[in-house]
Amino acid sequence: MTFMARPPAGRWIEGNDIRILENGEEFFPRVFACIANATREVILETFILFEDKVGVQLHEALVAAARRGVQVDVTIDGWGSPDLSERFLTTLAEAGVRVHVFDPGPRPFGWRPKVLRRMHRKIVVIDGTTAFVGGINYSEDHLQDWGPAAKQDYAVEIRGPLVADIQRFCHSALAEGQRHQRGQRSWWRSRSQLRSPPENLPHAGGAAAMLVVRDNRNHTDDIEQHYRLAIRSARKRIVIANAYFFPGNRLLHELRRAARRGVDVCLILQGQPDMAIVKTAGSMLYPHLLRAGVRIFEYCKRPLHGKVALADEEWATVGSSNLDPLSLALNLEANVVIRDREFNRALHERMDRLMRTSCREVRLEELTDLKGWGLVRSFLAYHFTRRYPTWAAWLPEHAPRLLPAVPGALRPALADAKGRR
Structure with missing residues (x-):
């Protein structure tokens, strides 16, 4: 354990x-x-x-x-x-x-x-x-x-x-x-x-709820810790809708472990990004996640700017924190973490509707750029997630x-x- x-x-x-x-x-x-x-x-x-x-x-x-x-x-x-x-x-x-x-x-x-x-x-x-x-x-x-x-x-x-x-x-x-x-x-x-x-x-x-913040002194990774704890504890489902998705290796590791133990892990990410680099960076992680059984949905109707998540039937969070280097290692952020079945149900209904009506599910077999330079980029991106929290601390x-x-x-x-x- x-x-x-x-x-x-x-x-x-x-x-x-x-x-x-x-x-x-x-x-x-x-x-x-x-x-x-x-x-x-x-x-x-x-x-x-x-x-x-x-x-x-x-x-x-x-x-x-x-x-x-x-x-x-x-x-x-x-x-x-x-x-x-x-x-x-x-x-x-x-x-x-x-x-x-x-x-x-x-x-x-x-x-x-x-x-x-x-x-x-x-x-x-x-x-x-x-x-x-x-x-x-x-x-x-x-x-x-x-x-x-x-x-x-x-x-x-x-x-x-x-x-x-x-x-x-x-x-x-x-x-x-x-x-x-x-x-x-x-x-x-x-x-x-x-x-x-x-x-x-x-x-x-x-x-039941709490305000969880991220700063550069006393609360450097509190929001990420709450995400990881919820993912680790999940037994049925995890849904994360996040605009800028390039988390650290520890969070990626928990997502992959959850999917492998049978949790239905769904990520809703940008399909029509407001910044092209966002989708490029996030998509480099797709093979590592899809091979573990994580399901990825790209929201294609408009740019996704949300930062919400839910786990099982009680836990949820809504806030300002993306799951990327800026939010997880640099910016001042604030999320509310919620423990309530009624709220979880209401949020899940909205996420489920989003996935059914406005998203395209990404399939592993669709990722044709998994050789040559595409494979190298994916490898480098994955290993960058292991290092950037340490590099951020040097700034x-x-x-x-x-x-x-x-x-x-x-x-x-x-x-x-x-x-x-």
């Missing part, structure tokens, strides 16, 4: 109501409605915020909340949200919205590639009673009317005691980012001024910095990141 070096971080919190939200059509109306009804506090973190029709709707909701006295904090990533106009930021600031930018620009004399170690979380907490966690950004390409390039994605709406844990985490992240500002005026409130989350939120449902670490988005002051830095989606 294989044992984990240490148990995964996190604690199960009982009594939550958790609902799956699919695509922008389900997600945006719920978030905007909850912000419209907020009376005390809105905290929002996102990798991408664009000034399109979705971004404008969010802007209007945040401004209206702040003007009626709600405390509003918004954190965006400086690489993922590069194109916000001065007017957009000014209106937020004048209403009282505090916009924080995660590592907005290059570091003179301390060079660090801008695409590495990003703030990739997508979290909303409203009044300490409702939270949203998932993979959906604030951009109109999460709506189906965007066309063939619209993304397929998921998030969850949470009510119950877990919300207090998520709120505490968001407060801590804001305080941590403020502490590491260098040469910046300390403008954000101190820990003593934080609005304390309610200690005993009433039970709202029957789901420079840094303390995450949050800077205030003072209108005009951050425009050069944001413009430097232009084009990153």
Whole structure:
């Protein structure tokens, strides 16, 4: 029997109501409605915020909340949200919205590639009673009317005691980012001024759940550990839908072992990728997985952007973490891990419908490029998965910095990141 070096971080919190939200059509109306009804506090973190029709709707909701006295904090990533106009930021600031930018620009004399170690979380907490966690950004390409390039994605709406844990985490992240500002005026409130989350939120449902995060200090592989533990424990079925699939060798090993012991292991991956390299890299692992009995389905309707999984009839996870080197070894991520039969059933119904109606199953006999250079590429890709977690640890670490988005002051830095989606 294989044992984990240490148990995964996190604690199960009982009594939550958790609902799956699919695509922008389900997600945006719920978030905007909850912000419209907020009376005390809105905290929002996102990798991408664009000034399109979705971004404008969010802007209007945040401004209206702040003007009626709600405390509003918004954190965006400086690489993922590069194109916000001065007017957009000014209106937020004048209403009282505090916009924080995660590592907005290059570091003179301390060079660090801008695409590495990003703030990739997508979290909303409203009044300490409702939270949203998932993979959906604030951009109109999460709506189906965007066309063939619209993304397929998921998030969850949470009510119950877990919300207090998520709120505490968001407060801590804001305080941590403020502490590491260098040469910046300390403008954000101190820990003593934080609005304390309610200690005993009433039970709202029957789901046990926990927030699991990935960072570059204390929680470097917590999300991956929860995946591996669920895969190792599965006896009937595993379904993973993940946009950017190139996991480390340990996770690949668990998937292959599960399939060989008779578990129905299904991967839903990109068939119409938003970046061609994503499918190329992932497909190099296909032979190793298919030979072990893992079933692979390519979602061909639109680009897949989801990061969800389920195991057997209780366990599930939804969040921001892909199963690739960036998410598993570099980025700041957040997933909710759920133990609930009703939620598992609802998620499985959506995944099953996706596989039946919008996916193409990949067969081993179809992989004709398994000789010559194709065989070499597959071999190299498989062995790269054994090494990249170690290589990632060699890259420079840094303390995450949050800077205030003072209108005009951050425009050069944001413009430097232009084009990153």
